[in-house]
Amino acid sequence: MKLKQKLVEKPWGKEVLPEMFHAKSEKKIGEVWFEAPKGVTPQLMVKYLFTSEKLSIQVHPNDRQARRVGLPHGKDECWFILDAEPDAVLGLGLKKKVSGTKLKTAAILGEIEDLMDWKPVKKGDFFYIPAGTIHAIGPGISLVEVQRNVDITYRIYDYGRPRELHLEEAIAVAKLTDYDMKYSSEVPADMSASLLVGAPFELFQIVGTDDEVISQTGSKEWQIIPLEGSVTVRGKLIGAGECGICPRYSDIDLSQNGTSLIACTKT
Structure with missing residues (x-):
């Protein structure tokens, strides 16, 4: 099935989105979701x-920590970085190990940016963010995010915006x-590749019909994100900027020879 597209306004978003979203807005759109x-x-x-x-x-939080507050995982x-301005960076972890007290003090005083490890990024870069990783995304970046479907984020610092911290x-x-x-x-743009395996979910880039990197065993959920061209999922055409979902890999037809990200759950 094709999932429904939802534009989400964010204070850090953009007023102009890529053409594949066919969207015009006077508001800042920061995220495009796909809802079942x-x-x-x-x-x-x-x-x-x-x-x-x-x-x-x-x-x-990780599984154990999330279950303590009543969540399933x-x-x-x-x-997956789609585009990045020349000076774009991601915050990934800390420059060095610190105590919880130092981190809290730095957040309160507005000095936590100096503790973060800001790494330059470019188109085609891929990063897995395990639970527990302190992270942030800088300006000038377009990316696809694949995550486990649970609503739990602990915000440490928000640059003075009037939002709750945790x-x-x-x-x-x-x-x-x-x-x-x-x-x-x-990730090379012109070849299929395994981006993430051995985590709670797996992710692959598939170019054309070259899907040998995918192990089809066990998963009961597949999500398909065409980046260029289109694929067919259970008879539904899914184009760039859209997302499809199906229970079996055999439901996916790659014969249109596009480029897609394909995510699946791990059994």
């Missing part, structure tokens, strides 16, 4: 993000150290 119909709850959630300003510095996510909760779940670059990669 009532009664269907996907295990994964796909979003496009477009930034003109810095996003909040934040963190998500924690939140891991990943980012310092105590964040410090309790955060890894107060640096980011392991083994979770990142540079």
